[in-house]
Structures are given as C-alpha cells and as structure tokens.
Amino acid sequence: MMSIMKRILIGRPLKSTELSEQKLNKTKALAILSSDALSSIAYGPEQILIALMVIGSAAFWYSIPVAVGVIILLTALILSYRQIIFAYPHGGGAYVVSKNNLGVNAGLIAGGSLLVDYILTVAVSVSAGTDAITSAFPALHSHTVEIAVIFVILITILNLRGLTESASILAYPVYLFVLAFILLIGGGIYKIVTGDVSASAHTPIGTPVAGISLFILLRTFASGCSALTGVEAIxxxxxxxxxxxxxxxxxxxLAMGGLLAALFAGIVYLAYYLxxxxxxxVTVVSQMAEEIFGRNVFYYFIQGTTALILILAANTGYSAFPxxxxxxxxxxxxxxxxxIRGDRLGYSNGIIILGFFSILLILAFQAKTEHLIPLYAVGVFLPFTLSQTGMMVKWMRxxxxxxxxKLTIxxxxxxxxxxxxxxxxxTKFPKVWPILVFLPLIxxxxxxxxxHYDAVGDQLRLSTCEPAFKIEGNVMIVPVAGMTHVVENSLNYAKSLHPDQIIAxxxxxxxxxxxxxxxxWKKWQPDIRLVTLHSHYRSIINPLTKFVDTVEKKAKEGNYRVTVVIPQFIPKKGWHNILHNQSSLLIRTFLLYRRDVIVTTVPFHLKK
Incomplete structure (x- = not known):
C-alpha cells in the first residue's frame, strides 16, 4: 500500500541516465529560481511603508529615494553574483566563495545562514501567500496556519516529483504574476495620467517632515531590502x-534583476502616488488593485496570481537548499x-528536511509574515556581505x-x-536576536x-587502524524465551558454525x-548448555547484558570472540509487529554498543 501511494504521489523512479533530462532551460529556470525574488515585490514595498508609518503617512514620499537605494544595491548584487557564476561555475554561491577566500568558518557562517534562510524562504513565502488569500477572502483569516501547512506539504510533494516537473507547473503562475503586476502598474499609471487620482492623496516629494532622521531612513532602507532576498539562488x-x-x-x-527592478519601482511609485x-x-497590493480596478475580475486575477507566486516562491528554497x-x-x-538522490533524481532528503522545518517555523510564528521577514532578511544579507567580501579578496589576490x-562592484x-x-x-533586534544564538550553534x-567523519576515517583506514583482534575461537550465546521453532532455528544455525561452545x-x-x-530443556536439547538467570525486577536486558559482559571478559583472556545469536520471528504482515513486544530488537539495540561482542539475528518467517 505504501509503495502504491508513493508511486501515485511521487511518480515512477527515474534511471540515473535520465539526469540530463532534469536540467532546466532559461525559461523554466527563471520561473523556478526567481520566484522568491519576484514574489518579494508583493511585500517589500509594504515593508518600506510600515517602517515610515512611525512618522506618519506624510513621510511616504521618502519611499521613492529609499526604492532608488534598493535598486542600486540590487544592481550591485546582480553584477556581483554574475561574476560569482563565472568564477565558481559548479555552484555553491556564498558558501563556496566565503570558504575559499575568507576561510572555513566564514564559509560555514554563510552556509549556515543560507540553510536557515531557505527554511525561512518557504515559511515566509507560504505565510505571505496565505495573507493574500485571506485578504481576498476574510472568512478564511482564522485558518491561516492550517492553510499554510497544507501548502508546504503540497509543494514538498511537488518537488519530490522532480525538478523538471515542478518547473513546468511553476512557470505558469510566475509569468502570470509578472503579467498581473504589469497590468496593475499600467492601470495605475493610466489612472494617474488621466487625472483620476487626487493630488491630495500623497505628500509632494521634497516636503519637509517633522521627526524624520537618518536612522529612520536607514531602517526603512533595510526593511525595503527584504525585496532582495532570493537574488543569490541562481x-x-x-x-x-x-x-x-x-x-x-x-x-x-540578468533577466531576473531587470524584472525585479522594474516591478519593484512601479509598485513603490504607485503606493506613494495613491x-x-x-x-x-489587507495587503498594500490588495488595496491598490481594488482602488485601480475595483472588486472585479482584474482584482481577483492580481490577488490570485500574487497568492500563487508567494506560495510557490517557496520553490526557490526547495531548489537551492538541497x-x-x-x-x-x-x-x-x-x-x-x-x-543521496531519490527516485526522481532529486536530493529527496534535503527536500523533506526543508519541508519539515518550514512547517515547524510556521507553527511557531503562527504564519505571521511580519515576524518572519526580519529574521529572513538578516539570514540572507549576512551571506551577501561575506560573499561580496570574499570576491574582493579573490580579485586582490x-x-x-x-x-x-570587478573589485569596485x-x-x-x-x-x-x-x-x-x-x-x-x-532596529529590529527583538526580532532578529535568535540568529546570534542559533548561528554559532549551527x-x-x-x-x-x-x-566525527574525520575520526571515523582515521579508524577505518588500513594504514592507521589498530591491529585486528586475533580470534582463536568462538563462544555463542543464544537468548531463549521458550522451546519453539524460532529457538530451534537459531540453535541449528549456531551449531552449523561449529563454535567452541554454545550457551543458551x-x-x-x-x-x-x-x-x-x-x-x-535437558530432554529437548541435552547437548546444549543452559544457563538460567533470575530477574527480580522482571527485566530481560540487565541480567542478560551482565552475563554477556562476564563471558566476554573471560573469553577475551583466551582470544575468544563472543557472538550473541538472537532468535526473531518475522510476522507475515507488517502491522502484526505492533502485536508483539519486539524483545529481540531491544536486546540487539543494547548489545550493539558492546565493543567486543558480535550480534547476529536469525529470522524465522511466519507463513500466516
């Protein structure tokens, strides 16, 4: 049943030779790898306005110069990551650049930040998409968390089906989103040009505003830079x-950078002018769409595509994290x-781990986008800084x-x-302090x-490994719970190996x-020595392990090896296992950690 469900959800296994067919062309790659960056247009401009709200709506004209600053940074990042692509054509981005040029710890900080950031990418994207849905359908507002979790599960399954298949599905909503925002910006500009927007709706650019300061402008700029998350994914x-x-x-x-700059500038300008x-x-995009088009088909088209790309922007994380x-x-x-690659040639373990931790974040933050975005942005700007610095070192060296x-860029x-x-x-320390705790721990x-891996390699390598234990003989211990075919099968197996001694x-x-x-026992197996141990506290493990340790110490003196042969019956149906106490598995688990004891299981398969 599980195998059938897996085939339905994931699809048929792909051969390793089909890997080249899973590569992306530019059209699909733009959709699957740019969805995170493009989707941030839906909430990046809003973060600028939220930061300026501490002064009042009169300060909204400052969103224009702030947006110019964000676009300048975007240009620098695009040109820089273009250089990284050609300098490190095998991928790895900020992690590889930082590790190779700034040292291992810098690389691990960048890598750890990005791993966390991609988890946040999924959580933020899905939470923001859910916000767009609840803005259009307020009745769903109380079910935000449940909707977000369901979407993460669906996207995880989609990615487990393979890169090409997920990209084919994702291309449509991404390009529909771009079309929707072009319509929104075009409709807004038409309304402004035709005089349908009152000049009193906004404060003229350059108007002095009481309370504004460099600190507030820098904080606003930092908030607006949340629109640049995902730039490094390619x-x-x-x-x-x-x-x-x-x-x-x-x-x-370059295509992603151009689209992101144009759409971001258009939305910031419209939000200011309107x-x-x-x-x-109600999101800023929802308010703008309603004011420009009213609650008609265009409004629901914009909201629908916004919700889709915000949710499916999580796919950037699923592409980059593994x-x-x-x-x-x-x-x-x-x-x-x-x-390890999965059945569909994707790195399935990375995909599943990403989905699991994203759901944990959504549950922990109750799918509140505004609480996740600051942590999300810090997680990506730290690697931005390290990768740019790493490239500076590379060019100078x-x-x-x-x-x-290149160094100037x-x-x-x-x-x-x-x-x-x-x-x-x-400015956002109460929301971003966890990264100062978790990043050093990571x-x-x-x-x-x-x-650990280095220690394992040293111990397994023939040139450095300690001499192998010389075995002069073998003592076999067989734990028995009764006189059954299971025990008989295990005793016959032990006898076939001709050990020096068998102890039941x-x-x-x-x-x-x-x-x-x-x-x-004397009547059934007179030639096999039986040792009975009394357990005062009804424990099997304690008396058995003590006995094994005693025998092992004596056997070691004569270069004898102790082998514990565990009888185990295997039910015909998997669910039958819950009807049995699985004592053989428990014994095996405890004995595997005995350094000089060999543990082997002899299965007896039930037929009905």
Missing amino acids: SNAIPHFKDPAPNNAAKTL GTVPNEK LLAVNLAKDKFIPRMFL EKPKGWRQ NTIGAAISLIVTIMFFL VLLFHRIRR VYIAFERDSEKEFEEK
Missing part, C-alpha cells in the same frame, strides 16, 4: 541549468544522507584582467550589504560533524518456571 543552483550552465545562469540572473496605507488585514546541503555534505559538515572594475555591494545587516540588528554542530540463556521471573524450564 548562483547556488548552476548545476540545475542546461549546458552551457554558467552562460545560461548568468542570462537568467497614498496607500498599510493595513494589518544543492547547498550537497556542498556542505561533500565537505563533511552535515550528514552524508544529503548526497589573483588580479585577473579587469579586476579593478564587489566593494560597493559588500559595503551596502554590511550597512543593511547592521541596521537590521540595530557552526559548532558543523565542526562536530566534521570531526533463559531469563526467569518465577522460581517455579525456572526449574520447570530446566527439566524440559
């Missing part, structure tokens, strides 16, 4: 592109299970042709990214995992049953 995902991968990735990055004020229950995890796993900083121009990007990161910590965990061990809870069992 440089991380170069292996997803068809050949020539770096060229296709660079062109896709005098749109942020509302907790590849980043692969790079970290190759360097032995996270478990090697992230290197290697000095290739045109390195001064990266220096501008690093400086602005650093300012934004600092502003987030200064880096420490990375190092612990690496030390019976754990008795009652004295009467102990004597009775000994008498029956």
